Amino acid sequence: MSSPFDQIIVGSDVEFADDAELSLLETLDHVLNRGLVIAGEITIAVADVDLIFVGLNVLVSSVETANEVLRERGKRPTLSAGLTEAE
Amino acid sequence: MKLYAYCVAECLSYRDETIPGLADRLVRYIEVEELIVAVSEFQSDNVGVTRQNILRHDAVVRRVLTQTTPLPFRFGTLVTEESLRSFVTARRNALLERLALVHDAVEMSVKIIWQQIGDDPPPIASQSELGVGAAFLQSKRDELRGNERLATQANEIAEWLAGGLQDLIRKQVVNIQPTQKLVIAGSYLIDRSSESGFRGSVSQLESQRPELHFLTSGPWPPYTFANIDLEFETQFGVS
Numbered sequence: 604m605s606s607p608f609d610q611i612i613v614g615s616d617v618e619f620a621d622d623a624e625l626s627l628l629e630t631l632d633h634v635l636n637r638g639l640v641i642a643g644e645i646t647i648a649v650a651d652v653d654l655i656f657v658g659l660n661v662l663v664s665s666v667e668t669a670n671e672v673l674r675e676r677g678k679r680p681t682l683s684a685g686l687t688e689a690e
Numbered sequence: 691m692k693l694y695a696y697c698v699a700e701c702l703s704y705r706d707e708t709i710p711g712l713a714d715r716l717v718r719y720i721e722v723e724e725l726i727v728a729v730s731e732f733q734s735d736n737v738g739v740t741r742q743n744i745l746r747h748d749a750v751v752r753r754v755l756t757q758t759t760p761l762p763f764r765f766g767t768l769v770t771e772e773s774l775r776s777f778v779t780a781r782r783n784a785l786l787e788r789l790a791l792v793h794d795a796v797e798m799s800v801k802i803i804w805q806q807i808g809d810d811p812p813p814i815a816s817q818s819e820l821g822v823g824a825a826f827l828q829s830k831r832d833e834l835r836g837n838e839r840l841a842t843q844a845n846e847i848a849e850w851l852a853g854g855l856q857d858l859i860r861k862q863v864v865n866i867q868p869t870q871k872l873v874i875a876g877s878y879l880i881d882r883s884s885e886s887g888f889r890g891s892v893s894q895l896e897s898q899r900p901e902l903h904f905l906t907s908g909p910w911p912p913y914t915f916a917n918i919d920l921e922f923e924t925q926f927g928v929s
Contacts, residue, residue, distance in 0.1 A: 625905070626907075627741065627744075627745075629799065629905075629907045630744060630745065630748050631744060632799075633748075633797075633799070633910055633913040633914070634744050634747055634748055634762075634764075634765040634913065635739070635744070635764075635765050636913075637762075637764065637877075637913035637914045637916065637917070638761075638762045638763050638764030638765065638767075638913050638916050638917065639697075639698065639761045639762060639763045639764060639767075639916040639917050639918065640763075640764050640767075640917050641695070641763070641767055641769060641773070641774075641777050
């Protein structure tokens with residue numbers, strides 16, 4: 604079976620160079636928000652979750668202005684950076 | 691010591707015990723009531739939301755998915771072996787029903803991002819012609835009219851998307867948010883064999899509406915279709 608990491612497709616007129624970041628955000632969206640829940644048994648370190656939502660917002664807002672975001676990549680706190688710091 | 695739970699499956703002909711899980715602990719398998727749960731030992735009381743942990747979780751579930759379609763646990767599920775066994779035993783039938791639903795299926799994701807389309811409705815009167823109170827009421831009215839218009843457009847897109855995919859999907863969960871740029875987030879449960887057909891259909895739909903941005907991903911383990919407690923809660927009105 605193929606991996607979704609190789610399979611993310613962005614709309615034809617959007618130039619989104621960083622597929623790895625998109626893949627991670629999609630994985631976060633699936634893994635964090637969904638899945639079988641055992642009531643009361645989930646214990647995640649929530650301190651980093653804000654970063655994830657920031658990242659998702661960046662994803663959504665940046666699709667229309669991908670080139671601009673990519674130019675300013677060094678100026679903004681990215682999801683990737685936040686997660687790397689947490690590791 | 692607690693266990694980190696990855697997924698539950700009905701049968702695994704080969705149990706790969708070489709997969710590194712969270713905290714570099716190898717994955718092992720617990721058999722309960724003919725169901726198999728992939729777990730690894732976890733010493734801490736908290737699971738950090740880190741890139742490595744998230745990717746490890748998904749990688750373990752995905753490895754099981756190569757053999758059979760499991761029900762993934764939500765990220766961060768820490769349990770004692772006793773409580774895990776109790777959970778599976780108590781919900782065996784519900785788990786089996788849910789496993790039957792996702793049998794030989796995968797999840798595909800389609801997100802649609804838009805620049806809200808359509809012209810703004812013409813104002814009834816210019817701001818300069820109105821008093822402060824009337825101007826406020828008009829702005830609220832315009833806002834409501836705008837939201838209604840967006841909702842109509844968003845629902846029309848959702849129906850169009852559903853119509854184009856309906857022959858391929860077993861089950862779907864679609865969130866519509868007309869006032870957001872991410873207007874539609876759809877999760878679709880499809881047969882494994884339908885993946886290329888699904889992608890082809892999405893591409894065809896995409897070509898019909900060039901003003902919309904599509905983000906398609908998959909195949910995923912059926913994260914959106916795994917939970918049994920949420921449906922119970924919804925059914926009985928508990929939010």
